[in-house]
Structures are given as structure tokens and as C-alpha cells.
Amino acid sequence: MDLNTVTEVHLARDRADLRALGESVAAVAGGSALYGEPQHHLTALVDLTTMGWPALTRTDDGLEIAATCTLAELSQIPAQPGWAAHHAFFDCCTALYGSFKVWNVATVGGNLCAALPAGPMTSLTAALDGEALVWRADGSDERMPVAAFITGNKTTALNPGDVLRSITLPEDSLLSRVAYRKIALSPLGRSGAVLLGRLAPGGAFVLTVTGGTVRPIQLRYETRPPAATLRSDVLAISEWFTDAHGAADWRRAVSALLAEEIREELS
Ligand SMILES: Cc1cc2nc3c(=O)[nH]c(=O)nc-3n(C[C@H](O)[C@H](O)[C@H](O)COP(=O)(O)OP(=O)(O)OC[C@H]3O[C@@H](n4cnc5c(N)ncnc54)[C@H](O)[C@@H]3O)c2cc1C
Incomplete structure (x- = not known):
């Protein structure tokens, strides 16, 4: 739906651009939840998809999933030797009540931040003991288990102006x-x-x-x-x-x- 109170959309290129976020300025990723219901309190949006974060990064310790990684990208992640948990990526993407059109825009971070109880990325990343990296509005970084990041029905550990940067899945979970x-x-x-x-x-x-x-x-x-x-x-x-x-x-x-x-x- 149209967000009639929103008059500006800023394309974020680096962390400094996120300073615009606050009570009346929200982050937007795929927009598939944000545009789904009225947002009368918002006057502007900051687009995170222009931050250029690599969707999926293999590390020595596991897998880092950028908040802006889409469900489509995650569903197609190639299997790695020993990753017995690999099927869970596709399984959980299919738990989103939405077609391939939604998969192509909906992001992992947007799913966690929307914090619906039926959020399949919450299911996946909590089950694999994922750790959320939060960029606080004051410039600090904070890591916490995904299971603690989601605090209730549509509530998270984010405060206005904070951004979910990524979720890291430990190797042990992938194995x-x-x-x-x-x-x-x-x-x-x-x-x-x-x-x-x-x-x-x-x-x-x-x-x-x-x-x-x-x-x-x-x-x-x-x-x-x-x-x-x-x-x-x-x-x-x-x-x-x-x-x-x-x-x-x-x-x-x-x-x-x-x-x-x-x-x-x-x-
Ligand atoms: C047909 C249809 C079916 C759907 N079915 C489901 C379902 O079964 N389960 C479900 O959970 N959802 C469902 N959704 C809602 C939505 O598609 C998903 O929650 C999706 O993953 C949201 O991701 P997004 O990138 O589009 O988020 P957006 O809409 O861009 O953002 C969602 C919220 O998170 C905030 N946000 C986004 N990214 C960040 C970030 N990195 N840091 C801080 N805040 C951020 C936004 O400000 C906004 O408040 C459905 C939507 C549609 C249209």
C-alpha cells in the first residue's frame, strides 16, 4: 500500500547515512512487511539494500548472513562439505506464506525485525544458534543470540535508529x-x-x-x-x-x- 506520510527515501551507502534513522524514519529492506500496513508515524525511509553488504560470507567460524540477504538468495545457498543442516535453509524459506515474488524481495533481516511469530528466518537462525549483530544508533556494536533478539510478538531488541547488520551461524550448527x-x-x-x-x-x-x-x-x-x-x-x-x-x-x-x-x- 502507499505510505502517504512518507515524503523522502534515502539510499544508504555507509554507516553515517543510517544516522537519519529514528522514531519517524524507518529502515526499509525488501519493503514486503513495511508496505503491508499503514505506517502513519513515518515521514521518511532509509533504504538498506544500497549498503552493498555481501549476502552470504563463508568464514572460518561459520556463515555470515547479511541482513539484506533475500530469501531467494538464502534458499539457493550451495551445500558445503559436512553441512548436514543445509536442507534447513530451503525448508525454512518455504515456511514463508508468500510466493517467489515475495522471496525475491523479502530479506532475512527484515523478517527478523518484523518479528512476526511466524517469521521463518527467526525459526532458522534461532534454531542454528545464530548471533545477531546490531549496529546501535550511538555507533556501538552489540552481538546477541537471535533467540534473545526477538523479544515478543512484533518486538525486538532494537531501539529507534538501530540496525540489524547480520546474523552469524556457527560452524558447529551447520554441521x-x-x-x-x-x-x-x-x-x-x-x-x-x-x-x-x-x-x-x-x-x-x-x-x-x-x-x-x-x-x-x-x-x-x-x-x-x-x-x-x-x-x-x-x-x-x-x-x-x-x-x-x-x-x-x-x-x-x-x-x-x-x-x-x-x-x-x-x-
Ligand atoms: C504475501 C506475503 C506473505 C508473507 N508471509 C509472511 C510469513 O509467513 N511470515 C512472516 O514472518 N512474514 C511474512 N510476510 C511479511 C514479510 O514478507 C516478511 O516478514 C519479510 O521477510 C520482511 O522482509 P523485508 O526485507 O521485506 O522487510 P521490510 O518490509 O523492508 O521491513 C520490515 C520491518 O523491519 C525493519 N527492518 C528491515 N530491515 C532492517 C534492518 N536490517 N535493521 C533494522 N530494521 C530493519 C523495517 O523498518 C520494518 O519495520 C509476508 C508478506 C507478504 C507480502
């Missing part, structure tokens, strides 16, 4: 076996629950629950837990929510079932 489950009320509907299990090379098991909870919830075990333990831990989560895409009690119940499927798959 992990990963099992993915998504459920929605209709075949093409927005996710009601998205769960990923991760079995690290050292044997640690992490279940990440998203979609059905207002923020990512992670259950961690030194080894693959018994079925009864995992089930009771999932059922004990308190942050289920109800909206048009599912009732809280349904989300809780199906998540317990999906968690067990994941546990079995990672046996």
Missing part, C-alpha cells in the same frame, strides 16, 4: 543434523507452529519452538532426551498465543507431537 516440522491450518496458510530440532556433532540436542509462541523458545539437552521428558518440557512452555492462524491450545498440542517426530528423526 549438525537438523529436523524440521511446520504446521498450518490450511495447506498454504501462515505457519501455526514451526519447530526445528538440532543434534550437534558432540551429541547435544536443541529443540527450537517458533510460530506457536510469541518468541523463540529453546529447550536444550546434553543428549537426545527421552520422549516423556521432551513432551512434558514442550507442554510446560507458557508463551503460546492465539490468533487467526491457530489457537494457543492447538499450537501447544501439535508442537508436542511435532517435537516427538523430530526426536525420532534425529535418533
